[in-house]
Amino acid sequence: MPDSTFLDSTELVLNMGPQHPSTHGVLRIILKLDGEKVLGTECIIGYLHRGVEKIGENRTYAQFNPYVDRMDYVAAISNGLGYCLAVEKLLNVEAPPRAQCIRVILTELNRIASHLLWLGTHALDIGAITPVFYCLREREEALKIFEKYCGARLTTHAFRIGGLLYETYDGFEQEIRDFCAMFVPKVDEYEELLTNNRIWIGRLKDVGILSADECKEYGVTGPVLRAAGVKWDLRKAQPYSGYEKYDFEIPIRQNGDTYDRYIVRMEEMRQSVRIMQQAVEAIPEGPIMGKVGKVIKPPVGEAYVSIEAPKGELGYYVVSDGSTQPYRLRVRPPSFVNLQALDRMIRGGLVADVVAVVGTLDIVLGEIDR
Amino acid sequence: MRGLLNRIFLVDLFQGLWVTFRNQHPKYIYTEQYPAERPKVAERYRGAPRLNINPDNGETLCISCNLCALACPEALIVVTSERNEATKRKDLTTFTYDTSRCMFCGLCEDACPVDALELTQDFEMATYTREGQIWDRQMLEEGPKPTQYKC
Numbered sequence: 296m297p298d299s300t301f302l303d304s305t306e307l308v309l310n311m312g313p314q315h316p317s318t319h320g321v322l323r324i325i326l327k328l329d330g331e332k333v334l335g336t337e338c339i340i341g342y343l344h345r346g347v348e349k350i351g352e353n354r355t356y357a358q359f360n361p362y363v364d365r366m367d368y369v370a371a372i373s374n375g376l377g378y379c380l381a382v383e384k385l386l387n388v389e390a391p392p393r394a395q396c397i398r399v400i401l402t403e404l405n406r407i408a409s410h411l412l413w414l415g416t417h418a419l420d421i422g423a424i425t426p427v428f429y430c431l432r433e434r435e436e437a438l439k440i441f442e443k444y445c446g447a448r449l450t451t452h453a454f455r456i457g458g459l460l461y462e463t464y465d466g467f468e469q470e471i472r473d474f475c476a477m478f479v480p481k482v483d484e485y486e487e488l489l490t491n492n493r494i495w496i497g498r499l500k501d502v503g504i505l506s507a508d509e510c511k512e513y514g515v516t517g518p519v520l521r522a523a524g525v526k527w528d529l530r531k532a533q534p535y536s537g538y539e540k541y542d543f544e545i546p547i548r549q550n551g552d553t554y555d556r557y558i559v560r561m562e563e564m565r566q567s568v569r570i571m572q573q574a575v576e577a578i579p580e581g582p583i584m585g586k587v588g589k590v591i592k593p594p595v596g597e598a599y600v601s602i603e604a605p606k607g608e609l610g611y612y613v614v615s616d617g618s619t620q621p622y623r624l625r626v627r628p629p630s631f632v633n634l635q636a637l638d639r640m641i642r643g644g645l646v647a648d649v650v651a652v653v654g655t656l657d658i659v660l661g662e663i664d665r
Numbered sequence: 666m667r668g669l670l671n672r673i674f675l676v677d678l679f680q681g682l683w684v685t686f687r688n689q690h691p692k693y694i695y696t697e698q699y700p701a702e703r704p705k706v707a708e709r710y711r712g713a714p715r716l717n718i719n720p721d722n723g724e725t726l727c728i729s730c731n732l733c734a735l736a737c738p739e740a741l742i743v744v745t746s747e748r749n750e751a752t753k754r755k756d757l758t759t760f761t762y763d764t765s766r767c768m769f770c771g772l773c774e775d776a777c778p779v780d781a782l783e784l785t786q787d788f789e790m791a792t793y794t795r796e797g798q799i800w801d802r803q804m805l806e807e808g809p810k811p812t813q814y815k816c
Contacts, residue, residue, distance in 0.1 A: 358738035361770035425685055432695050439707075446709035446784070452770045460775065461709065487684050491677040 306334065309646075313342050317420040317650045320660030324637075324649065331645050336638045343664040351624035356382050356456060356591040359621070363611075364450040366628065367662040369412050372405035372441070373604040375454045380535055381611035382456045384598040386587065393581045394458035395537040400471060400574045401444065401453060402536075403567040407478065408437040409605035409657075410560050410567075414485060417557070417654035421498050426488055433481050440470055457587030463578075471575045475568045482564055489557070499554035503640035503652035506551055513636045517607025517629050519656065522559045523551030529603040536602075540577075541570045553655040560657075592619050606630050606657050628662040700814035706786045711769045713787035714762050716805040717780065725806070726781035729755040736776035741766045762805055764790055765798035787811075 312323040321342035327334040347366060351359045363378040364371035376398055383389060390398065415430035438448040443464050445453040453461070489495045505515065507523040520527055528545045530538040546562035548555035593615040601610035607629025616622040633656050641652045671677065697704055706712070717726045729746035741763040746755040774783050789811035792798055 354738050358736070358772065361738060361768055361772070365768075425681075429688065432693075435695065442710060443707040444709070446707065446711040446771065447769065450768065450770075464709070484684055488681045492681055493672070493677055 311649065313339075317416075318653055318660075319416065319658055322634075322653070322658070322660055322663075324653075326646065326649065328646060331647075333641050333644050333646060333649065335642060336649075338634060338637060340634075340660070340663050343660045345665065347665045348624050348626060351621055353620065355619045356593070356621065359624070360455065361450065361452045363626075364452055365661060366626065366665055367409075367604065367606065367609070367630070367659045368449055369659055370405050370409040370605045371449060371451045372401050372453050373409075373602065373609060375452065376402050376536065377600060377602045377604070377609045377611045379454045379456050380602065381598050381600040381613045382591070382593065383585070384600050385593040385596060385613055385615055386456070386591065387594075388457055388585045388587055390458040390536070390585050391582050392537070392579045394583045394585070396574050396578045397459060397463060397583070398454060398536050399538065399541070400571050400578075401441070403571045403574075404437050404440060404471070404474070406567045406605045407564050408434050410564050411437075413560065413605075413654075413657045414557075417651075417657075418489065418495075420650045420654040421495065423489065423492075423495065426485055429481070429485065429488075433478060436474055436477070440467075440474065443467075443470075455584070456591055458582070458584035460584070462583060468575050468578065471571055475572050475575075478568055479565065482561060486561060490561075496554065498647075498651055499557060499655075500552060501550075502553045502644065502648045503655060504550065504552045505636055505640050509636070509639060510551070513639070514632045515607070515636050517604070517633065517657075518556055518559045518563065519607070519633055519636070521545065522548045522555040524549045529601060529608055533601075535600070538570075541573045543570050553651055556655045590619060592617070601627065604629055606659070606662075607633060626662075626665060628665065630656070630658040630660075631663045634658055634663060706788060708786075710786045710788070711771045711774075711784040713785050713790050713809050714764070714767070714773070714800070714805060715783050715785045715787075715808055716760055716802065717783060718806055725757055725802075726779050727757045727760065728779055728781070729757045730778065732776040732778065733773035733782050736772045738770065738772065739763075739766045739768065742773060757802070760802040760805060762800045763798065764800055765795060 307328040309326045309328055310323065311326055312318040313321040318324065323339040323342070325337040325339065347362055350362055360375065360378060363374040367374050411430040411434040415427035418426040441451050442448045444467065445451050445461050505519065505523055507525050510520045510523045510525065524547055526545050526547050531545060543566045546559050546566065548559055595615055595617045597612065597614040599610060599612045601608050608627065609629055610627030612625040613621050614623040637652060637656065641649050718724060719726055729744055731744050734740070734742040734744050743761045745759045746757050749756045769784060771784055785808065787809050790809050
């Protein structure tokens with residue numbers, strides 16, 4: 296960390312977290328302050344470490360499936376999709392078209408739920424209390440669909456290796472259509488509350504700027520990268536699970552500040568609705584489970600699959616030694632990589648901006664510590 | 666000029682306040698008065714485990730095949746059985762299910778070949794002791810009996 300600006304001034308080292316509510320879990324940031332100015336930061340992580348990757352080596356492939364939900368617990372379905380795709384690649388099977396379509400619908404619904412939680416808590420951190428109530432109200436509708444589909448709201452365990460276990464329930468399509476119709480005006484409502492609000496603009500504009508080159512250097516992905524003007528979305532770049540069939544845009548912005556990341560995420564929610572609307576009209580008939588044996592025993596080899604999770608590129612690297620358990624399982628969590636850029640984003644900023652920048656990165660500590 | 670007027674008359678703030686005003690209508694109340702008002706959980710909800718019995722004769726449906734115990738990622742199910750010499754089948758003696766370690770993934774009910782073990786819609790499983798979280802066969806067959814509050 297650099298020294299303070301004035302020789303006679305005293306630096307203040309301040310601990311933020313791990314119990315601070317706006318660190319979104321148990322992140323501890325050591326701030327080096329010169330008055331209100333942040334001279335440098337250091338992140339201490341690991342308070343939520345559960346050794347998930349090691350657990351994976353001691354469980355069969357099917358048994359490990361519920362654990363991945365507990366990494367990024369606000370986007371459990373995306374995690375499940377990534378893991379299932381990785382093992383399917385290892386097994387060299389593909390989920391049937393019907394399963395793929397339902398997977399896309401649920402994953403996009405989960406993206407909306409994740410972004411809604413982000414918007415609510417981010418606005419709460421900045422000081423706007425109202426959006427969190429509205430966001431959680433709409434998120435509740437999404438979680439109800441998950442509960443009806445697979446029996447759990449957060450840690451869903453919705454997908455199985457090779458396809459799906461659960462067939463859609465009666466009225467699933469209609470509920471998705473109703474949700475889409477209900478949700479688009481709600482996004483406009485959030486935008487009405489925040490986008491033009493002078494306090495919101497004042498707190499977010501030109502705060503935590505991360506340029507496109509810096510994003511690439513740090514390996515930052517997801518909305519943070521897209522807000523810096525890089526048109527990179529794995530759903531378009533390397534389509535998986537049938538994403539090439541759907542027509543949607545990648546929202547980008549140019550400045551790479553906190554306000555742009557807010558705009559990008561709002562637009563992403565609208566695009567997710569578009570994908571869901573297209574997918575729900577085109578659910579093919581057919582089986583939902585691919586040709587996977589009762590005991591999953593992939594051949595010797597390794598597979599890496601990355602998907603576009605709500606927070607960025609989520610990768611699963613699975614190494615098989617031919618037994619029923621993975622030899623090694625490695626997760627590339629988007630939050631962990633995005634968190635590295637925190638120091639670059641708030642150095643030289645004000646201490647009040649730390650909360651805004653941590654919020655805009657949309658980190659989940661369960662995924663960072665694993 | 667327009668921007669200046671917007672700033673002076675706080676147009677952006679009133680725009681936001683109008684949203685909160687619209688949402689004041691009582692039909693937007695989502696709070697559940699929980700103990701008095703019971704939540705409606707979904708049909709497929711994965712809650713408290715239950716070991717089903719045959720309603721006709723009260724005998725357990727479990728065939729002691731131990732598949733649930735093998736499927737469980739946390740290895741929290743313990744099934745013991747003894748061989749019945751008369752029918753040449755395994756009879757269930759004890760069945761313990763440690764709900765304190767359960768993560769309700771549903772792999773045990775998927776594994777069950779006779780639909781004996783099932784995750785039900787009961788979600789009130791709090792106890793006063795840790796030992797109370799370990800359910801034995803009787804508890805699994807009867808299910809939890811939470812206090813019902815009425816207003």
